[in-house]
Amino acid sequence: MSPALPAFDFEQARFNMIEQQIRPWEVLDARVLQLLGQLKREDFAPAPYRSLALADVEIPLCQPAVEGACMLAPKIEARALQDLALQDTDTVLEIGTGSGYMAALMGRLSARVLSLEIDPALAEQARQKLHAAGIDNVEVRCADAAAQRCAACGSNAPYDAIVLSGSVAEVPADLLALLKTGGRLFAIVGQEPIMRATLVRRTGPASYYTEQPWDTVAPRLRGFPEAPRFQF
Structure with a gap:
């Protein structure tokens, strides 16, 4: 009989995630780092991918994989949370x-979060995990x-913060209108191979003030239109 494989060490993997992925991406906010060490990311990953939940990869949430249905890499979620x-x-x-x-992280740091999900199965799974x-x-x-905009998003408006957990071609103006004065919207904006984190x-x-402090690439949010492309 072959010896049993040792159990995967999630705590060591969590330490490595924070020290080797998160901190090198200039995430130094003590509240964010502490929360990443406490809230178990692997409990939100699909069962076949639990051992990859703390790795520097995107994790598919559907089988077969669906464009945009994934967990973003930990460093992207952490940097967005810090910003x-x-x-x-x-x-x-x-x-x-x-x-x-991401909704769980934000829930721990804020008073209330409304999170919208286009896929009914993913929405129900997220409710159960939360x-x-x-x-x-x-x-x-x-x-x-993307289709309902203010009808879906506006019931609790105005918001102190709005987060698009995926990329878009451009920031939707009607979502900006749901911000309080002093509020901020985070999105990853642009086209591959380079997109910009946009705050x-x-x-x-x-009136609005826009910063684009770092570059990354993320899958498109489903349903949001592409920007028109120039054609000769």
Whole structure:
């Protein structure tokens, strides 16, 4: 009889994730680092991929794989969370629940999160995982945010923060209108091979300030239109 394989050491993998992936990406916020060490990412990953949940990869959430249905790499979620600088009084809107892990992180740092997911099965799985993690201030709603926009997103508006958990060709102007003055929207914007992490702050009734502090690539959020391309 062959000897049993040792159990996968999630705690060592979590330490490696933080020290070898997250910190080198300039994520130094103590609250974010502490939360990443506490909230078990592997509990939100599909069972066949639990051992990869802490690796520097995107994890498919559907079989067969569906474009845009994935857990983003840990360093992207961590850097976005740091850039948002959530406060415990904030109300947050997320577009693209996916596994529910990003919603869980934001739930731990804010007052309330509304997260929209286009896929009914993923929405239900995320609800169950959030409940199992003891997070009760996140509502997961099955909705097509790209098609319904304000009808799906506006019930709790205005928001202190809006997060698009996937890439878009351009920042949707009607989502910016759902921000409070002082609120911020995070999205990954552009076309492959280079996209820009984009943080938009609402500075007044009709004024915004935009920063693009780092480059990355992420799968498209399902349903959001591509920007028109120039043709000769």
